[in-house]
Amino acid sequence: MSQFTRRGALAAGALAGIAPLARPALGQGNYPSRPVQVIVPWGAGGGTDATARIVASLLEKEMGQPFNVVNRTGGSGVVGHSAIAQAAPDGYTIGMITVEICMMHWQGLTELKPTSYTPLALMNEDPPGVQVNASSPYRDIKALADAIKASRPGQMKASGTGQGGIWHLALAGWLGAMGLRADHVRWVPSNGAAPAMQDLAAGGVDIVTCSVPEARAIIEAGRARSLAIMAPQRNPQFPNVPTLNETLNINYSVGAWRGIAAPLNLPTPIAQKLTASLQKVWNSQEFKDFMNARGFGMVWGDADGFATHMQRADQTLGDAMKAAGLVRS
Amino acid sequence: MNALLDAIQMVATGEVLVAILASAVYGMVIGALPGLTATMATALLVPVTFYLSPIAAVATIITSSAMAIFSGDIPGCLMRIPGTPASAAYTDEAYALTRKGQAELALGASLWFSALGGIAGTVALMIMAPALAEMALSFSTFEYFWLSLLGLMCATLVARSSPIKAIASALLGLLVACVGIENPGGVPRFTFGSTDLLGGIEALPALVGVFAVSEIMRAMVSAPPPPLPNRKLGSILAGQWDLTKRFQKQMWRGNVIGVLIGALPGAGADMAAWVAYATSKKMSKTPEKFGTGYPEGLVESGAANNSALAGGWVPALLFGIPGDTITAIAIGVLYMKGLNPGPTLFSEKASSMYALYIVFMLANILMIPLGILMIRVSRQVLRAPRAVAMPLILLLCAVGAYAIGNNPFAVVLVAAFGVLGFVMERNGYPVAALVLGIVMGTMVEQNLVTSLIKSDGDILPFFERPVAAGLAFFTLAAIFWPAVVWLIRRLRPAAAAR
Numbered sequence: 002m003s004q005f006t007r008r009g010a011l012a013a014g015a016l017a018g019i020a021p022l023a024r025p026a027l028g029q030g031n032y033p034s035r036p037v038q039v040i041v042p043w044g045a046g047g048g049t050d051a052t053a054r055i056v057a058s059l060l061e062k063e064m065g066q067p068f069n070v071v072n073r074t075g076g077s078g079v080v081g082h083s084a085i086a087q088a089a090p091d092g093y094t095i096g097m098i099t100v101e102i103c104m105m106h107w108q109g110l111t112e113l114k115p116t117s118y119t120p121l122a123l124m125n126e127d128p129p130g131v132q133v134n135a136s137s138p139y140r141d142i143k144a145l146a147d148a149i150k151a152s153r154p155g156q157m158k159a160s161g162t163g164q165g166g167i168w169h170l171a172l173a174g175w176l177g178a179m180g181l182r183a184d185h186v187r188w189v190p191s192n193g194a195a196p197a198m199q200d201l202a203a204g205g206v207d208i209v210t211c212s213v214p215e216a217r218a219i220i221e222a223g224r225a226r227s228l229a230i231m232a233p234q235r236n237p238q239f240p241n242v243p244t245l246n247e248t249l250n251i252n253y254s255v256g257a258w259r260g261i262a263a264p265l266n267l268p269t270p271i272a273q274k275l276t277a278s279l280q281k282v283w284n285s286q287e288f289k290d291f292m293n294a295r296g297f298g299m300v301w302g303d304a305d306g307f308a309t310h311m312q313r314a315d316q317t318l319g320d321a322m323k324a325a326g327l328v329r330s
Numbered sequence: 331m332n333a334l335l336d337a338i339q340m341v342a343t344g345e346v347l348v349a350i351l352a353s354a355v356y357g358m359v360i361g362a363l364p365g366l367t368a369t370m371a372t373a374l375l376v377p378v379t380f381y382l383s384p385i386a387a388v389a390t391i392i393t394s395s396a397m398a399i400f401s402g403d404i405p406g407c408l409m410r411i412p413g414t415p416a417s418a419a420y421t422d423e424a425y426a427l428t429r430k431g432q433a434e435l436a437l438g439a440s441l442w443f444s445a446l447g448g449i450a451g452t453v454a455l456m457i458m459a460p461a462l463a464e465m466a467l468s469f470s471t472f473e474y475f476w477l478s479l480l481g482l483m484c485a486t487l488v489a490r491s492s493p494i495k496a497i498a499s500a501l502l503g504l505l506v507a508c509v510g511i512e513n514p515g516g517v518p519r520f521t522f523g524s525t526d527l528l529g530g531i532e533a534l535p536a537l538v539g540v541f542a543v544s545e546i547m548r549a550m551v552s553a554p555p556p557p558l559p560n561r562k563l564g565s566i567l568a569g570q571w572d573l574t575k576r577f578q579k580q581m582w583r584g585n586v587i588g589v590l591i592g593a594l595p596g597a598g599a600d601m602a603a604w605v606a607y608a609t610s611k612k613m614s615k616t617p618e619k620f621g622t623g624y625p626e627g628l629v630e631s632g633a634a635n636n637s638a639l640a641g642g643w644v645p646a647l648l649f650g651i652p653g654d655t656i657t658a659i660a661i662g663v664l665y666m667k668g669l670n671p672g673p674t675l676f677s678e679k680a681s682s683m684y685a686l687y688i689v690f691m692l693a694n695i696l697m698i699p700l701g702i703l704m705i706r707v708s709r710q711v712l713r714a715p716r717a718v719a720m721p722l723i724l725l726l727c728a729v730g731a732y733a734i735g736n737n738p739f740a741v742v743l744v745a746a747f748g749v750l751g752f753v754m755e756r757n758g759y760p761v762a763a764l765v766l767g768i769v770m771g772t773m774v775e776q777n778l779v780t781s782l783i784k785s786d787g788d789i790l791p792f793f794e795r796p797v798a799a800g801l802a803f804f805t806l807a808a809i810f811w812p813a814v815v816w817l818i819r820r821l822r823p824a825a826a827a828r
Contacts, residue, residue, distance in 0.1 A: 044373070044735070045370065045373030045374065045376070045659075046369070046372065046373035046376060046655070046658060046659035046662065047658075047659075047662075048662065050373070050376075051376060051662050051666075054376065054377050054380075055380065058377065058380070070377075071736055072735060072736060073735060073736050073737060074529070074734075074735035074736075074737065075525075075526055075528075075529045075735050075737045075739065075740075076525040076526055076527075076528035076529045077510075077511050077512065077528055077529050079525045079528055079529075080525055080526065080529070080735075080737060083525065108516075110511070110518070110528065111525070155786065158783070158784055160780075163512070163514075163516055164514060164515055164516030165516040166516075187783060188783075189780050189783050189784055190514045190515075190516065190776075190779075190780060190783075191780065192596070192776065195595070195650070195651045195652055195658075196595065196596060196651075198649075198651065199466075199467065199469075199595055199645075199649070199651050200470055200471060202467050202649070203467055203468055203469060203470040204470065205470035205471055205472075205784060206784065217650065217670070218649050218650025218651070218661075218670065218671045218672050219649050219650065219651070221670065221672040221673075221674065222648065222649050222672045222673050223673075224467070224649070291380075291666065294665055294666045294667070294668060295662065295665050295666055296665065327516075
């Protein structure tokens with residue numbers, strides 16, 4: 002099945018060659034008339050890659066042309082995000098952009114912002130949870146919050162991803178909402194959610210703020226408990242986990258999201274056509290089954306909804322990063 | 331018993347058997363192409379698994395990754411292009427055998443002990459998965475720190491050059507590992523404003539560069555070797571039974587090391603192969619033969635990296651924690667197919683679990699005939715004239731590096747590391763130590779820094795937990811043992827004189 006990349010690579014090469022010649026001749030009415038490239042800024046096999054591949058295969062069914070997924074990794078996501086933004090806005094290169102686009106520019110890693118793209122659709126969002134070891138004395142989120150407030154700064158340790166990653170900002174924002182400093186609970190950087198959950202089970206850290214689906218296996222194995230999620234509503238897949246708002250009256254929510262976007266200045270008819278097809282994909286049974294099986298949160302936003310969503314996330318995350326001292330100018 | 335019968339029925343369907351056979355051939359071919367790895371073979375299978383039944387889907391991943399890990403040894407042995415960081419540990423040894431005209435012995439050993447290692451790993455998975463998972467779960471960053479330091483120290487053990495040069499190479503590797511933003515502080519280091527360097531330098535392009543490209547450069551400056559006598563290819567498995575009897579202890583030790591290290595998430599087959607090779611050399615009666623084309627180390631590390639592959643499934647199946655990049659992908663597929671990892675998989679879905687064990691066994695048995703076929707085909711490469719083979723290998727290196735992330739920068743890296751590797755080897759610096767530095771550097775740093783954050787800068791916890799204390803003792807003993815030996819030698823003549 003190696004054709005998947007090879008076909009993608011060939012298509013990419015072919016696109017680069019043909020695109021300048023073919024573009025004027027292409028009517029927008031019969032879009033898409035040739036294969037479309039879907040760029041994923043993260044590696045093959047991960048959650049973003051899997052989501053992009055199911056979306057691509059359903060779009061292919063919907064629009065009658067191959068949608069080829071190409072993983073452009075490197076530079077902690079910067080390389081792939083740039084490749085999407087810099088492609089020709091002809092509808093034949095689109096990509097899956099992720100929450101990092103609202104974070105990287107604050108750290109001075111790239112110039113790219115949410116406004117560097119034509120947003121097409123928001124497909125998914127996973128809110129952070131608050132997980133503790135199964136033998137931890139904190140039975141509910143209230144007890145944990147009280148314990149955090151009573152602890153001296155830096156006494157408690159939390160993990161979930163690298164320094165300045167999305168789950169770090171979730172913690173920083175939550176602490177801020179409780180009126181504490183962003184580093185009141187010290188962040189222990191990890192190589193992603195799985196190693197952090199392992200360290201939680203091994204007794205290395207007190208709290209892990211990754212999403213509940215990422216923590217699911219360890220929770221189901223009876224080694225950890227999820228006390229709350231930082232979202233407006235409970236997750237239907239994990240109905241026993243309350244929201245922060247219910248118990249602490251803190252209306253704070255950030256999440257890791259994924260959406261489909263195109264380069265800036267994509268002609269409106271093409272954008273509308275893609276958004277309409279993506280909505281059909283999102284509503285399809287296959288997509289629902291896939292997302293439910295993986296435990297990924299189903300959140301929909303059309304072009305405008307996605308744009309507002311990104312703008313809000315950009316602001317919230319920027320504030321959290323400033324509070325955590327991660328912003329570099 | 332019923333569960334076992336159910337499991338046999340689940341595997342013995344046309345769909346599953348065809349899936350196993352097809353993915354076996356696919357994994358064998360992908361793994362044998364220089365630069366294309368077992369991880370990539372697995373990742374590319376994910377879209378196919380959308381359309382398969384649960385057991386068939388997981389079977390394709392198990393089978394193709396096992397095949398690809400073995401066949402990754404083929405280009406390493408024939409052309410000195412290691413397929414994975416795991417096979418880099420013994421690439422020089424296997425290539426030395428090839429140059430002695432014993433390619434089939436080297437490849438046969440690789441195949442035979444890979445298959446046996448895979449079977450041993452599966453048996454370990456079957457009978458002690460819960461115990462192994464318990465061990466993996468008790469490892470915190472303190473234990474990982476000592477383990478990765480121990481792994482790094484293998485640099486001086488595996489090298490045939492002077493220890494000083496080996497340490498210098500490993501330090502250079504550590505410097506390379508510093509590049510990028512993927513460090514505990516999240517601060518870009520040595521990136522010079524380049525976006526490509528932000529993600530750091532991955533081990534694979536460096537590996538292909540220092541081994542393969544430098545070998546091509548060496549071929550360009552040296553006279554062609556006398557052509558290998560065009561004799562009939564001997565039986566591939568003939569010598570293996572002898573080797574099995576001769577190096578039985580080494581094989582078992584390799585299997586145990588593989589299963590234990592493989593079960594530790596994040597350590598995986600790479601570290602297992604290095605540690606096994608180093609152990610083998612350290613324990614050998616004839617360590618001076620290592621690196622000259624001597625099968626002892628090959629047996630132990632070849633067994634270790636395939637048994638580690640099965641070991642890596644333990645934390646994945648019980649806790650959803652990936653043991654390596656392959657199981658990280660597999661976990662996604664397990665969820666998608668409703669085989670959610672966790673203890674319930676073993677209790678409520680016992681028949682599915684047995685079915686997976688059967689697939690593991692089938693895959694490792696199927697590896698032997700398919701592997702023999704693959705070796706016979708690929709051995710023709712050695713007969714190709716140099717002027718044809720070398721440019722093709724260079725092309726494959728470039729394509730393979732590009733294919734990792736569809737990023738042309740990786741090709742530049744391969745070229746740069748090729749030059750570096752050439753210069754280093756000309757001056758007697760072992761390139762394997764450089765690769766080990768790159769692979770282990772990130773782990774050592776990550777675990778040291780996070781441990782210090784957790785302990786508020788106190789070093790006592792590095793020795794407090796029992797397992798950490800044990801590993802610390804091993805590591806420190808390995809560091810100071812040479813000094814102790816030297817002291818004893820100094821003192822003994824003095825004592826004798828008195």
